Amino acid sequence: MGLLSAADGSSAKALSLVTLTVQNSLLVLLLRYSRTVAADATEGPAYSVATAVLLCEAIKLVLSIALFARTGADRSVPFVPQLVREVFSPRWYLLGVPAVLYTAQNNLQYVAATLLDPATFQTTYQLKILTTALCSVWLLHRTLAAHKWVALLLLTTGVALVQLPTGTLTSSSASANADFGSRAMGLSAVGVACLLSGLAGVYFEKLLKQSKTSVWIRNAQLSLFSLVPALIGVLSVDGAQVHEHGFFAGYTTWTWAAILCQAVGGLIVALVVKYADNILKGFATSISILLSAVASVYLFNFSLAPTFVAGAALVIYATFLYGQSDAPKALMVLPAFASPRKVRIPRADSAISDGSSSTAASPLFQSHHTIDVPVMVEAKRA
Numbered sequence: 001m002g003l004l005s006a007a008d009g010s011s012a013k014a015l016s017l018v019t020l021t022v023q024n025s026l027l028v029l030l031l032r033y034s035r036t037v038a039a040d041a042t043e044g045p046a047y048s049v050a051t052a053v054l055l056c057e058a059i060k061l062v063l064s065i066a067l068f069a070r071t072g073a074d075r076s077v078p079f080v081p082q083l084v085r086e087v088f089s090p091r092w093y094l095l096g097v098p099a100v101l102y103t104a105q106n107n108l109q110y111v112a113a114t115l116l117d118p119a120t121f122q123t124t125y126q127l128k129i130l131t132t133a134l135c136s137v138w139l140l141h142r143t144l145a146a147h148k149w150v151a152l153l154l155l156t157t158g159v160a161l162v163q164l165p166t167g168t169l170t171s172s173s174a175s176a177n178a179d180f181g182s183r184a185m186g187l188s189a190v191g192v193a194c195l196l197s198g199l200a201g202v203y204f205e206k207l208l209k210q211s212k213t214s215v216w217i218r219n220a221q222l223s224l225f226s227l228v229p230a231l232i233g234v235l236s237v238d239g240a241q242v243h244e245h246g247f248f249a250g251y252t253t254w255t256w257a258a259i260l261c262q263a264v265g266g267l268i269v270a271l272v273v274k275y276a277d278n279i280l281k282g283f284a285t286s287i288s289i290l291l292s293a294v295a296s297v298y299l300f301n302f303s304l305a306p307t308f309v310a311g312a313a314l315v316i317y318a319t320f321l322y323g324q325s326d327a328p329k330a331l332m333v334l335p336a337f338a339s340p341r342k343v344r345i346p347r348a349d350s351a352i353s354d355g356s357s358s359t360a361a362s363p364l365f366q367s368h369h370t371i372d373v374p375v376m377v378e379a380k381r382a
Contacts, residue, residue: 020284023265025291028122030261031113033299034254047250048238049110052259053103054230059263061223067267068216086217087224094207095218099225101200106262107233108193115186117302119293119312123162124190126285126315129322130155131198139202151322158314163187164307219267281323286316 035046065083073079112121130152136142144152208218234242241249289312296302 017284019268020281021287021291023261023269024284024288025118025122025295027258027261027265028113028118028125028288028292029295029299030254030258031110032116032118032121034252034258035110035114037299038252038254042250042252045241045245045250047248047252047255048234048241049107050230050233050238051242051247052110052255053106054227054234056106056259056263057103057223057226057230059259060267061220061227063264063267064216064220064223068214068220072214072216086213087221089211089213089217092221095221096225098200098204098207099222100229101196101203102222103226103229103233105193105196105200108189108196112186112189112193115182115189117296117300119289119296119302119304119308120162121186121190122289122292123308123312123315124159124187125194126155126289126319127159127191128194128197128201129319131194132201133198133322135198135202136205140206147324148322151318154314154321155318158311158318161307161311161314164305164311285319289316 068083068086069079074082112125116124133144133148133152137144204218204222293302293304293308293312297304
């Protein structure tokens with residue numbers, strides 16, 4: 001039985017690694033390809049980003065409701081009233097904030113993928129680790145260990161190295177200025193998207209800690225409330241294009257692939273993420289950056305400059321370092337001549353029946369009965 005459980009756990013982690021890697025790398029490649037190569041091959045304008053975001057949220061809403069009906073619904077009561085009661089539970093309106101933030105973030109992802117190659121986008125987008133950390137310190141009053149601050153510094157340095165010019169410009173001055181402008185706009189889009197991701201993620205985490213709502217209901221709520229700002233985006237940003245050319249103008253197979261990857265892939269990640277620890281997530285991020293870089297070379301004529309390789313390596317290392325536990329390292333092995341030190345600690349036999357969470361009131365800390373326990377002390381370095 002133990003071997004079977006271990007095998008099941010290993011299979012789940014392997015599936016998580018593959019899923020996270022495919023989702024992270026494939027989405028960026030599809031966004032870029034559908035907005036550039038596939039769009040250039042079609043007549044007429046490129047497809048509307050706002051309509052793609054709206055469709056993505058609609059698909060996620062339908063899938064979330066279907067998953068709730070299959071896994072979390074109470075079959076003893078009518079489904080529709082139950083669904084309405086769950087979605088519009090007390091303080092449901094608080095989900096409007098992350099819904100707006102996520103909608104804006106998704107729009108900015110399309111913009112950034114249009115203007116940046118997948119390798120640069122994927123590497124720079126890891127700044128969401130920095131923004132999420134800072135937002136958690138600010139909003140959740142969380143304390144970060146020293147190695148996490150070092151990781152954030154290395155992450156920022158690595159992203160900065162990725163943005164350095166290669167020094168191999170051969171195009172005209174006008175073309176170079178246009179490329180610089182597009183790149184600056186793309187990097188700005190990534191930066192704002194990372195900031196919105198951090199704010200939305202921390203805010204959403206705070207809401208999750210205050211309730212026990214099903215994850216599928218939470219996804220349904222986010223998607224439902226995201227439809228309003230997404231529809232406003234369609235009308236205000238691309239309203240003229242949609243009115244003149246139609247809602248699905250410029251759509252190709254690659255457009256639908258990008259939309260489905262973002263909608264379905266996000267829900268699949270929600271299913272497997274519970275099996276993924278920080279180390280596995282770091283592996284997935286690292287492999288995604290490498291795959292995006294290799295694919296960019298073959299699909300988008302991207303050149304791997306030394307500064308990009310160094311910056312990407314720093315980002316990968318920083319991702320692993322940030323995911324390390326805050327627990328202290330294992331104690332050093334003592335020399336053979338070192339002897340254990342006896343420490344007097346309270347006996348716990350009289351405190352087992354007390355369920356109080358207060359250490360001051362616990363009999364364990366009030367008892368005067370002590371026993372001698374040999375413990376190993378950490379050897380000091382010379």
